[in-house]
Amino acid sequence: MDKAVADLATAVAGIEDGMTVMIGGFGGSGGPIELIHALIDRYLATGHPKNLTVINNNAGNGHVGLAALIEQGMVKKLICSFPRSADPVVFTERYRAGEIELELVPQGTLAERIRAGGAGIPAFYTPTSYGTDLAAGKPVEEFEGRPYVRERWLKADYALVKAHVGDRLGNLTYRMAARNFGPLMCMAAKTTVVQVSHLVEPGGIDPEAVVTPGIFVQKVVEVASPAQEEELNRAKAVYPEAK
Amino acid sequence: MDKAVADLATAVAGIEDGMTVMIGGFGGSGGPIELIHALIDRYLATGHPKNLTVINNNAGNGHVGLAALIEQGMVKKLICSFPRSADPVVFTERYRAGEIELELVPQGTLAERIRAGGAGIPAFYTPTSYGTDLAAGKPVEEFEGRPYVRERWLKADYALVKAHVGDRLGNLTYRMAARNFGPLMCMAAKTTVVQVSHLVEPGGIDPEAVVTPGIFVQKVVEVASPAQEEELNRAKAVYPEAK
């Protein structure tokens, strides 16, 4: 078995119109910029995929990565906790124009819903959001006299995740706080596609240090020196470069 | 801050009559034998603690560790998934005599209930046990046409856990499959007491390799060459040695 694929285009080939796609990252850290840009390349060449539902903590920053995906008009709906950033102009404009739907989810609930999707837990109760507008319409139940809101799992057709070291079986480690949603999204998607900075043979990762076991990963592609969203934005980068 | 305590007696000092105690381990791997034996020593010297509710995957093996705790009559109730072992005589006799209560929980549900206790999730739904005797009396609900059983969190007053390397802030790594329930139980107890084979200073564990972050741990005690339950049982060990 070898989950490594040769290039980014192959890695994102299966994503189709209308699919739900989880995209890792918190702000810029952990954002799979190269996978996202490969998806944009495909859209520019073929007109697909479009009408995507994207699950990410944020809504993109500047004009690269998730923001660029939104800027192309590929995203129909965004499920996120914090659609603000240093430069949220792309999302903000689309949102104000009514061109993109937003489901706002508290950050911890977002993480837990994704984990639940991966763990076969269709619903769980959380104290978070009780008594707030974000609990509107959700079932409430008391346990030991305290009220809790019932939340549903989140699953996706695809997850696009950035990891640090990956082996050909899909075992992964992450780099510092770029870990964030990655391990959860790997669990919750039918097909998880991971860009790794270092592709190694099985055995190249200490079995104790594996963060995402390979069972949660379907495709691995090596991107040796990945771009960092924060640095791209400081350089005022735009993707694609020439419109 | 220094969570390291000098000896095993200090480590288990706060456990009182009637408390709920989670004990790590799956079969013999990960069993905190020395912590359990320190608790037995205290009981033999003072008559306390007794009437404990113990949460463990199994019910002990032979006459050491959890089996010895049960043999002393310190355990009122056991919550576990599989109360059988190569030599389950201690539990089996107490159970048949009606001297110990048993709550049988499917293994994955047991793990998830403990995690839920640690994660502030009072209840969740699982497909496991639907339609079986172990779902009797539990609420059932359908999601997307499939039935699920609602399960409650499990929490404890104390957790006794064995880890491999621990630093003075309570950060932990485990050794191979001895990890099992350890990281979950650390999360779910008011006071988590961990025996580590190697106590190190903060910084002695790679931040990427930490399995249990120190926030989940209250006391750490070094037991440099811990006994392995399987080996004790092969040697027909009994604790305490001389009755």
Next chain:
Amino acid sequence: MTAKLSPTQMAWRAAQDIEDGAYVNLGIGFPEMVAKFQPPGRQAIFHTENGILGFGEAPKPGEEDWDLINAGKKAVTLKPGTAFFHHADSFAMVRGGHLDVAILGAYEVAETGDLANWSTGPKGVPAVGGAMDLVHGARRVAVMTDHVTKDGRPKLLKHCTLPLTGVGCVTRIYSSLAVIDIEGGRFVLREKLPSLSLDELQALTGAELVVPGPVVDLIVPDL
């Protein structure tokens, strides 16, 4: 020559259906033998409930590391690509539908796919382990079982009489006499020992065997 398949032979047959790269959980006891009979060129990745993915075969006696065991508490070994994880992650793999195949033992299987394999009734100490979790989530849930009990009564039934492990969960049965799929609440016969007539097999089975297509001879090497 074989009036019925041995457990080893059932394990061999079950192994033939496991694809290269499949994620597989083998139940404690006879199903564990399935790992030994993977066809050449195929390499499944074995999962054990206690937190290992991709472990290797048993070590030599005396070389056991008792922190490196499977769910049956038997020593296993490391392989390149092994990963360790805790119990909640392990059962996320199970419940979350990430396993391709789970192979379990059975006391009784009903034509509805109901399985009873954890309790023989109110006597004795009940123990369930991971069985109730494993029957949910794996894409294929197969059982490996003698076709009849030791005293000759059918184990494949219209309804289970023993306490259930799961409802409507079994998709294929590797019995000592036949290979049977469960489809639409019926036992669908796929393969049977050539020495046995369909009528003879039906007489040993507690619910109707449906035969929608050709029945393949179940031929297994002497093992």
Next chain:
Amino acid sequence: MTAKLSPTQMAWRAAQDIEDGAYVNLGIGFPEMVAKFQPPGRQAIFHTENGILGFGEAPKPGEEDWDLINAGKKAVTLKPGTAFFHHADSFAMVRGGHLDVAILGAYEVAETGDLANWSTGPKGVPAVGGAMDLVHGARRVAVMTDHVTKDGRPKLLKHCTLPLTGVGCVTRIYSSLAVIDIEGGRFVLREKLPSLSLDELQALTGAELVVPGPVVDLIVPDL
């Protein structure tokens, strides 16, 4: 001389209540400054929602590693004993009651402990982040806030008028004029600027200030 405390001074005051070894989450913005004012000999361990425990202060400009950031997307540093974990584990720490203290900003706080700090109403793009999680779970949920709005209206109220972040969750308020506990659904005054009379403070507060014991002078260094 200070008519009111600056955000830096409020942060200093809040820092005085944090014990050695406490696990603390500091909200984005002004609360982040609390970390700078820990009294000598005390060392709290800071948690950030995006998966770091025990991080250190900001790096020098130019030395940032953008994989090592806090929830405010600002660069932080490693310290001996830092640990990384994923988002579900991070919020298990929050929701599971493992934090000792969370300090947040506020638009409005009610005497019931209700907090509004995420939305100023239907205009603009709504964004909640981790605020609704942080108000549950931490043993002490404190807010740091100007006592009144920019146009002089009270922010401490009988009932919040803006969309709630959480119900009955705030236990202490570090305002620009006073330190107030929330107990039994009342604002209990603990400390106030000595330059301000109780009546003056009450006039700037939207619900009754209860004064069950001595009110300590709120004295903060010039910062």
